[in-house]
Amino acid sequence: MDHAADAQRTDLMTITRYVLNEQSKHPEARGDLTILLSHIVLGCKFVCSAVNKAGLAKLIGLAGDTNIQGEEQKKLDVLSNDVFINALKSSGRANVLVSEENEEPIFVEASKRGRYCVVFDPLDGSSNIDCGVSIGTIFGIYMLQEGSEGTVADVLKPGKNMVAAGYCMYGSSCTLVLSTGTGANGFTLDPSLGEFILTHPNIKIPKKGKIYSVNEGNAKNWDQPTTSYFIICRYVEKAKFPIDGSSPKSLRYIGSMVADVHRTLLYGGIFMYPADKKSPNGKLRVLYEVFPMSFLVEQAGGQSFTGQGRALDIVPKNIHERSPIFLGSYDDVEEIKALYSAAEVKKE
Numbered sequence: 393m394d395h396a397a398d399a400q401r402t403d404l405m406t407i408t409r410y411v412l413n414e415q416s417k418h419p420e421a422r423g424d425l426t427i428l429l430s431h432i433v434l435g436c437k438f439v440c441s442a443v444n445k446a447g448l449a450k451l452i453g454l455a456g457d458t459n460i461q462g463e464e465q466k467k468l469d470v471l472s473n474d475v476f477i478n479a480l481k482s483s484g485r486a487n488v489l490v491s492e493e494n495e496e497p498i499f500v501e502a503s504k505r506g507r508y509c510v511v512f513d514p515l516d517g518s519s520n521i522d523c524g525v526s527i528g529t530i531f532g533i534y535m536l537q538e539g540s541e542g543t544v545a546d547v548l549k550p551g552k553n554m555v556a557a558g559y560c561m562y563g564s565s566c567t568l569v570l571s572t573g574t575g576a577n578g579f580t581l582d583p584s585l586g587e588f589i590l591t592h593p594n595i596k597i598p599k600k601g602k603i604y605s606v607n608e609g610n611a612k613n614w615d616q617p618t619t620s621y622f623i624i625c626r627y628v629e630k631a632k633f634p635i636d637g638s639s640p641k642s643l644r645y646i647g648s649m650v651a652d653v654h655r656t657l658l659y660g661g662i663f664m665y666p667a668d669k670k671s672p673n674g675k676l677r678v679l680y681e682v683f684p685m686s687f688l689v690e691q692a693g694g695q696s697f698t699g700q701g702r703a704l705d706i707v708p709k710n711i712h713e714r715s716p717i718f719l720g721s722y723d724d725v726e727e728i729k730a731l732y733s734a735a736e737v738k739k740e
């Protein structure tokens with residue numbers, strides 16, 4: 393009888409147990425972060441089951457409204473948004489909420505207010521919902537500034553100020569990747585237990601990858617500014633026809649940031665959503681897409697770059713601000729950074 397394997401098989405590290413352990417490293421949180429995270433986890437379980445039975449439960453298709461991003465809301469977008477807003481409010485630990493689906497920040501009523509601010513994309517990858525391709529929820533957590541009663545200023549802070557971030561991917565399995573600032577860990581939902589179990593401890597992204605992930609369909613719009621167009625194309629051109637004889641990189645693009653970043657975290661490589669003519673500031677939103685994903689990638693040993701600097705150093709001016717993003721394996725992002733600084737030198 394292999395007792396060690398048995399012990400491991402029966403000694404389950406659930407996400408609740410993991411967060412409770414982490415709590416000891418955050419005495420100032422007095423358990424509040426644990427309670428808040430447990431409500432986010434509950435929301436993820438709810439959305440996971442709704443996504444799994446979407447076709448059966450007539451949750452496929454449009455809800456009939458358009459959100460602040462000008463996107464037609466899917467039924468699951470609206471449902472997920474309501475689930476997370478209610479879960480966060482009922483935690484009694486949340487204060488300011490920012491959702492991709494809500495134009496304005498949500499200020500939790502005083503009786504239920506806590507010390508944390510949560511920025512979230514309730515269902516990322518909406519374009520993939522109806523065809524059953526992996527989608528996900530993304531979240532980032534800030535602590536209220538000293539003496540603040542909770543204003544939008546508490547979330548218009550650099551991403552490096554976050555105390556925790558994560559995403560939950562609804563794919564072939566439901567996987568939640570979380571960081572509270574001491575590494576990134578992945579948990580898989582065991583539907584029979586209804587528990588997230590630690591399956592990817594201390595994720596370390598490979599230093600260099602063989603995959604690049606970008607919507608090349610936007611290539612013709614990439615030349616704004618012209619130099620960045622040239623830089624990125626040159627990067628992709630370099631990637632397809634390597635100068636130094638190494639094998640070409642493979643293109644992988646799902647079109648759901650959660651799924652593309654999850655693969656990048658595990659396999660290495662680079663995920664990019666550059667600026668272009670159509671969206672000179674890129675497409676992805678700083679607070680609830682760029683920041684949480686950059687936080688996790690850095691915690692896993694990778695890096696995240698905007699074309700101008702470290703993504704987590706951005707000081708957002710509004711809650712739905714967008715930014716170009718290049719994130720992934722340390723060496724791959726170093727290459728892009730080198731191309732950008734070369735272009736800067738050229739401009740001088």
Ligand SMILES: O=P(O)(O)OC[C@H]1O[C@](O)(COP(=O)(O)O)[C@@H](O)[C@@H]1O
Pocket residue numbers: 463492513515516517518519607647648649650652675
């Ligand atoms: O279709 P495009 O332009 O490549 O954009 C895909 C990107 O947009 C997103 O779908 C935006 O997210 P939402 O679906 O939450 O609006 C990302 O998940 C994805 O990386």
